[in-house]
Amino acid sequence: MGKVICAGLGPGDPDLISVKSDRTIRGARHLAYFRKKGRPGQARTIVRDMLRDDVIEYPMEYPVTTELHFDSDAYKQLMIDFYAEWADKLDALAQDHEVVVLCEGDPFFYGSFMHLHTRLQGRAEVEVLPAIPGMVGCWNALDMPFTWGDDVLSVLMGTLPDADLIEHMGRADALVIMKTGRNLPRVRAALAQTGRLDDAWLVEKGTMPQQRIAKLADVADDDCPYFAIVLVHGQGRRPEADG
Structure with missing residues (x-):
């Protein structure tokens, strides 16, 4: 099995990222992060001065923002499909590479990565690096x-x-x-x-x-x-x- 590492970024100041996450992000060759369509993404903005020159990026763009009510069936299905698609992509990528996924705050504290974490169990090795919650x-x-x-x-x-x-x-x-x-x-x-x-x-x-x-x-x-x-x-x- 491959490996996916989720690096918690903390509250936003790059100086507050843990030493382990900092080291992992700076060494990442394959980097995924969440963002809204048309936006650079807050996670990517936080680490913009930390990335190696040859990093390959995988923006995971949310399919909706406020167009649908978060409790509607249509919204839920879009998000289910989105997380399933990216779990498949990360799983495939991690067969040959170590993939670092960025997550603002702490990944297990209302973080979007939780939805990928559950879908990757038994498919790829997953490591989560904790962080200061926002x-x-x-x-x-x-x-x-x-x-x-x-x-x-x-x-x-x-x-x-x-x-x-x-x-x-x-x-x-x-x-x-x-x-x-x-x-x-x-x-x-x-x-x-x-x-x-x-x-x-x-x-x-x-x-x-x-x-x-x-x-x-x-x-x-x-x-x-x-x-x-x-x-x-x-x-x-x-x-x-x-x-």
């Missing part, structure tokens, strides 16, 4: 401790139904809300209903040169990319000297 880079960009003592942290998707958002927000101490974008009005409303809006921050492109930090209450509903992250800090138990 949310960690974002909360460090705020320069404040994110959880204290017994704080409960919940990671939510902005695509969740309103009732689920409200339920989880009401129970958790610290919040990370991903996949915001056009879901921002619903996320904002749920935070307001649970009394958390005034404590919420939005971080876009955390740790990258284009990083933007803003209080969520000051951000317009149409001014939020899909991959921006909303954060609410925990305020739990801490030593008395810390306040």
Whole structure:
């Protein structure tokens, strides 16, 4: 069997890539990465100064973005076919070569590579190189401790139904809300209903040169990319000297 290595890229700053992933990417002769059609791809942009001159690239272009609802049967079938096609391509390529697949954040934390990982089991050897999740880079960009003592942290998707958002927000101490974008009005409303809006921050492109930090209450509903992250800090138990 051949070998496919998925290299986690971390939150976006190339200096935060692990030593092992850095070494693997710099040595890669065959390199695959996800991207939207017509875009260079965030993963490819992060590693642009790290690649060898003779690298052979395999852009894995998503078949859809926002044209279809993510929960529709048509969307699901397109994505199933997309991942099946690329699992076949990587499997065939890895019979003769080591293939490095780039993945933003940590590959096993909501990463697209998970869908290829499951399809490659028993076909090719697969190695996954862990990385700092994007949310960690974002909360460090705020320069404040994110959880204290017994704080409960919940990671939510902005695509969740309103009732689920409200339920989880009401129970958790610290919040990370991903996949915001056009879901921002619903996320904002749920935070307001649970009394958390005034404590919420939005971080876009955390740790990258284009990083933007803003209080969520000051951000317009149409001014939020899909991959921006909303954060609410925990305020739990801490030593008395810390306040």
